[in-house]
Amino acid sequence: MGLGRRLYRGEIDVDFVGKWKLWYSLSGFLLIISLAGLLINGLNLGVEFRGGTVFTFKSEQASVEQVRQTVLDGGVHQAIVQSAGTNGWRVTTESLPENTREQLQSQIAQDYKTPVGQVSVQAIGPSWGGEVSQKAWIGLAVFMVAIILYLSMAFEPKMALAAIVALIHDLVITAGIYAWSGFEVTPATLLGFLTILGYSLYDAVVVFDMIKEVTAKLGHTSKQTYSMAANNALNHTLIRSLNTSLVAILPVAAILFIGTTLLGAGTLKDLSLALFVGMIVGTYSSLCVATPLLVTLKEREPKYQAIARRLASTGGGKGSKSAAVAKG
């Protein structure tokens, strides 16, 4: 039987929980790489965050594409081209050094047949300044606390903790991808991050709901350790996880594909990369990070330790391996 058929029938049995060492090392590695990227390369922040330079001029024969090309040829990396009023143009670029600025000014004047004096150059501050970022961070912090409280009530504190760790894991790795790829971080990208935040938690919640249901039956006489039961639950929702991820990722993948191949630089590319990476990492982390972490936490509880000991001493079936591991 092919993997697809086994998946379809729910006959699959992957030992997610037992392989926790593999997952922890993989995630640890990715986290280190990401943090290194953030520290070494930093994020390529857009004009909206850092401020930049604005060129304004008038020209009757110009198109957005032409102007953009002129500016990019002049050594600029980020350019937002807008028409402004009648025949007016407004180009926002990153902060430029003085010589580039002057060069570009005269280049624009030459290409669009206006006197150099008519091409005005001004510095512009960030539209997404410190205050905006600060409020976003406060919002995020409050959100995390609210989620921990909510999940602690709906599930239990350990699940809340595991879900939040998985969430931070996803965000750091996604940010790391941006650091290494040098993709521009714009407000749009940040919104992509927020989408991941929702998505990652959503996925973890669905998985945890199943784990909660399955492990609720565990008692003194049960034949399963917590880790075995959790692993079962995981396999049980595996089809759902994969289906959901696929359904959510398909449109994003299409956007990323078009954004990178057909359109080149732009919001679309910047945003869809965040979503694409974040969703894959989010699916991975709810299966391979959040759940093993939860199991590690739960197996420390006396109740589940007792079950694990009893099953280990009686050579308790195929789950003994993961039980032993989780104890260690």
Place this chain on the structure above:
Amino acid sequence: MLLALILALGGTMLLQKAFTPKLGLDLAGGTTVTLSPVTLNNAAPPEEILDRAVNIIRERVNGTGISDAEVAKSGDNIIISIPGVGQSEAIALVATTAELRFRQVLAMEPTQVPQQLATNAPTPSGSGSPNAPASPQPSDSASPAASQSAGVPKPSTSPTGKALSSALTAPSPATSPSEAPSATQNGQQQNGQQQGDQQQGQQDGKKGQDAKASPTASPSGQPSEPPAQDPNTGINTEGIDPTVLAQYNKLDCADPKNRGQGVQDDPNKQYAACETDGSYKYVLDVAKVVGTDIDTASAGVQQGTTEWVVQLDFKSKGAGEWSKLTTAAYNSPEPRNKVAVVLDGVVITAPNIISPIPGGRAEITGGFDQISATNLADQLKYGALPLKFNRSSVDTVSSTLGQDQLQGGLIAGLIGLLLVVVYCMLYYRGLGIVAVLSLVVATILTYTAVVVLGHNAGFRLSLPHIIGLVVSIGITADSFIVYFERIRDEMKEGRRSLRAAVEVAWVRARRTILIADAVMFIAAIVLYFLAVGGVAGFAFAMGLTTLIDIVVVFLFTKPFIALLARMKFFAKGHPLSGLDAERMSESGSTGRTTTPQEA
């Protein structure tokens, strides 16, 4: 019920003739305004004051948080980008200084040539409706001074430039309406319609009387036995600074220039001012209560009426001052029993105080519509700008993103959705139809909701929103994937009929869906209220789609599946139904050739 919802949204669209969503700055462009600070000797304003102005403007322009406007500093100037064209109202909202003062009236008189005002005054005076949706301010083109260069005060470009009279009342203390200490009615306006406004509310009897009495009383309101009288005008000059009196005598409120907002009045000096529509001029006492004494302000509908009011809560110091001020006015003869509300140097209302107002709350009523009330509340809440600004340029700008980005995004989104449809059909067969139809319903709901919100709440769709909506469709799809898998679980156990399985599975799936959606909701609510700018707008969209997800699953997917479960095609587990017992169960034949799509 779902149908009713869709019809309601669709009906609103039809009524408002709005069929396309309002697009954000990145997709549709908008209006860019450059504000230059006006300072003495054109000196550069201190950096931190400019920063404070930027923050106040940002909060004002994003008052509801979903309009996707941008504010940036450029040298000493502030550049504001607002989505949409011709946003004179919004520009006025953000650029108005909004320096509020409460001053006791010392003297007043009607302007000599009120007829002339009708053409210039930005009043919808003929409309007879204070709720007229049309903004009562002059548009840029219509206003005589708007095209003039910096330095000239513009006529009433504030959203509060509604020249209908307003009234100050104590807020309706619901607990003890009988002792409602209140005050109202400035009867100085010609608009008879105002009479109605004043009679609403809980303090009816006395207030109504007073309201009727004052229009006649106040214009001629000169005390008959004044201790001191100006020989020319006959007004009571006691306690009036002679220089201010001279200014008052010269003041010609028929000239729009003199009732333009933007004048900085010194709160510690007496002041001569005009009413916004020019119908009256006043000598006003020093400002005993000022805008910074206000703790919060909000717009709302007065209890028991349909009238929009601005409710003020004073800080504790302000509350004391306010009580003293209203007491002093209450004990004074006409016209000194009035307290003028002065916004940026212009009297927007000057009601009679018919009893002292303790408790630190007040309402400004009269002549507001929803927009002007909300705007004034926002201006007061976020504080006055620390600087006065002139609009040095107003430009219509194109979208920041190329058209290619929008088109690319939409095409890609469509391709992605098609892939989702194909996948659902291959994987879930018959149930795939339910999935696809649910997605269609969700899409229709989302679209209509976005359109309606765009036209009624200023919600602007930007590219990140669109992408977010596309992603949220994935999350909507998840809800029924969870449900379908539960049904299949039940069927696999083989103990139940499809109809029973559908119900049992629903109970289990519902809990999962609700918990997961609650998480999304918390995210949306927290970020909407705490973050500003784009994040708040995005959070709003997130909350909206989560809501739609719940609506679709509860009101469409579940009933639809229950319906299908009665059909033979599904109940008997036809191979194409997606509920084929053989293909799902352990005992199924292994010889089937059709393999579901590899996941």
